[in-house]
Amino acid sequence: MASNMNMSVQQLMRRVSEALFYVTDLNLYLDTHPDDTKALRMFAEASANAKACVEAFESRYYPLYATSADCSDSWEWLVGTWPSQKMQ
Amino acid sequence: MFVFTKMTQIPVKINNKNPRLASYILSQYGGPDGELGASLRYLSQRFAQTEKSGIALLTDIGTEELGHLEMIGSIVTQLTKGEGAKSFDRYGVGDYYIDHANAVYPASASGVPFSAAYMQSKADPIADIMEDMAAEQKARATYDNILRMCDDPDVTNVIRYLREREVVHFQRFGELLDILQSKIK
Numbered sequence: 001m002a003s004n005m006n007m008s009v010q011q012l013m014r015r016v017s018e019a020l021f022y023v024t025d026l027n028l029y030l031d032t033h034p035d036d037t038k039a040l041r042m043f044a045e046a047s048a049n050a051k052a053c054v055e056a057f058e059s060r061y062y063p064l065y066a067t068s069a070d071c072s073d074s075w076e077w078l079v080g081t082w083p084s085q086k087m088q
Numbered sequence: 089m090f091v092f093t094k095m096t097q098i099p100v101k102i103n104n105k106n107p108r109l110a111s112y113i114l115s116q117y118g119g120p121d122g123e124l125g126a127s128l129r130y131l132s133q134r135f136a137q138t139e140k141s142g143i144a145l146l147t148d149i150g151t152e153e154l155g156h157l158e159m160i161g162s163i164v165t166q167l168t169k170g171e172g173a174k175s176f177d178r179y180g181v182g183d184y185y186i187d188h189a190n191a192v193y194p195a196s197a198s199g200v201p202f203s204a205a206y207m208q209s210k211a212d213p214i215a216d217i218m219e220d221m222a223a224e225q226k227a228r229a230t231y232d233n234i235l236r237m238c239d240d241p242d243v244t245n246v247i248r249y250l251r252e253r254e255v256v257h258f259q260r261f262g263e264l265l266d267i268l269q270s271k272i273k
Contacts, residue, residue: 010099013095013099014099016095017095017096017097017098017099020093020097021097021098024097024148024152025256027148028145028148028152028256028257028260029260031141031144031145031148031260032141032145032260032263032264032267033263034141062094063094064093064094064095065091065092065093065094080094083094083095083096083100083158083159083161083162084158084161084162084165085162086100086101086102086169087101
């Protein structure tokens with residue numbers, strides 16, 4: 001696995017979207033299989049991984065959540081590619 | 089409540105312009121089997137659900153569909169970005185340009201504005217989930233129709249992904265139906 005520091009914004013975004021997708025898919029599965037112990041373990045792992053991926057992205061590039069925006073100088077929330085825009 | 093995330097579920101990066109293709113894909117924004125109807129249907133039906141797994145699944149799939157609505161809007165925007173009146177006209181969608189120019193407006197491919205009449209909310213969990221399963225299949229079939237019209241790989245990648253999600257949602261709603269029916273027995 002490439003180190004976060006060597007990943008472009010697109011590569012790191014792909015990693016975030018894969019990690020969050022895995023969480024979403026397991027979430028839906030658990031809604032109808034709430035006692036599946038294997039899936040519960042997978043969710044715990046997927047969730048921790050997604051959190052780490054989001055943090056890596058946000059510390060390197062720009063906030064994905066408004067609560068992560070830096071506001072010491074200016075409103076960092078405006079920075080970055082919004083879903084309507086094409087990532088360069 | 090909802091928390092916005094500044095990203096799409098998978099990246100949307102369309103390099104070519106094609107206003108006609110955009111007008112077809114717009115149907116999954118505000119058309120009869122589109123993502124707006126899907127998200128409103130599930131997020132409305134959940135209020136009458138009593139089973140926890142039903143409330144959770146309708147909330148979670150309804151939320152994912154809102155994200156898909158955003159992805160469709162993004163495809164439409166990128167396919168038309170910078171295109172002017174003449175380009176829309178050449179592509180045969182001058183009528184859309186007259187009313188909305190480069191905006192994203194919730195309407196079907198044939199131009200009918202979005203209507204809540206596309207969906208139901210009955211407070212009857214079996215009736216609602218049966219409708220939801222049918223809705224997922226209709227959305228899947230619409231994505232199949234779009235794939236038959238589309239030869240831009242940047243677009244088909246995203247559309248194939250969205251199509252696959254409808255199949256997964258159908259599966260989950262089927263499992264929920266089994267849970268609800270087992271409670272009745």
